[in-house]
Amino acid sequence: MNTKQRYVLDDDSCDRSDVVKVCRSMLAGLRDSVVDYETDVPAASEDWSPDVAAAADTLRKVAATTGRIERGGYAQTGRIRADSDVIWSAFVVFAPWAYDATVWDEVGNPLLSFADEAGSITATLDQTQYKSVLPVLGPARLVPEKEWSQLAKARRSH
Numbered sequence: 001m002n003t004k005q006r007y008v009l010d011d012d013s014c015d016r017s018d019v020v021k022v023c024r025s026m027l028a029g030l031r032d033s034v035v036d037y038e039t040d041v042p043a044a045s046e047d048w049s050p051d052v053a054a055a056a057d058t059l060r061k062v063a064a065t066t067g068r069i070e071r072g073g074y075a076q077t078g079r080i081r082a083d084s085d086v087i088w089s090a091f092v093v094f095a096p097w098a099y100d101a102t103v104w105d106e107v108g109n110p111l112l113s114f115a116d117e118a119g120s121i122t123a124t125l126d127q128t129q130y131k132s133v134l135p136v137l138g139p140a141r142l143v144p145e146k147e148w149s150q151l152a153k154a155r156r157s158h
Contacts, residue, residue, distance in 0.1 A: 002126040004109065007142035009121035014140050019118050023096040025136035027103065030111055030129060034082045037091055039101035043073035051093055058090035079104075 011019050027034075041059045048056065060075045067078030082088055082103075095101040096118040103111045111129070113122045123142060125133070130142065 002128070004124050004126050005130070006145040007123045007125065007130075008145055008148040009123065009137075009140055010143045010148070011121070011140040014138070018138055018140065020096045022137055022140050023114060023118050023121065024092050026112060026123070026133050027092045027095060029133050029136055030103070030125075031082075031088070033105050033111055033129060034088075034103045035106050036079045036081060036108075037088075037101070037103040038067075038077050038079050039091060039095060039098045041073075041075040041077070041094065042097070042099060045097070048097065052097055055090040055093035056097075058087065059094055062087055 009022065011022065014022070039059060041056050041063060044053060044056065059077055060069060060073075062080060063069050063075035063077045066080060067076040069075040080087060080091075091101070095114050098114055098118075099116060101114040103113075105111050110122075110124055112124075114120075122145070123130075123133070125142075133142070
């Protein structure tokens, strides 16, 4: 049996560009395990690069058919099958700017979840998946969820 463990990404020593790179690299590294994914797409932001803005436009078009778009431009894609390379590529580019983005495996378990523009990232991985993402973490690290609460508490007390 291939047991999965839940991790939290400790990116305390990372700047924003490191976090974006880690998010995108983890998604790319786990691509073969992803069956479905979803994201929200906030209204356009002036700090988005052209590639992020283009990815957001692609995902908004998806939301128009599979999810919903609210007044003001906020969109939710709904669950998307991972069978279009174009849409997947847009998702990978945009995920670090989402308020909520998740990818699921073949049995419907979440593999990666991004919250608050990648301010919080969790991963639920088996050993093989864990080992496959280790090389792309850079200065970040995956901390088992059980240890994360203790680490966070210790940081708050300093």
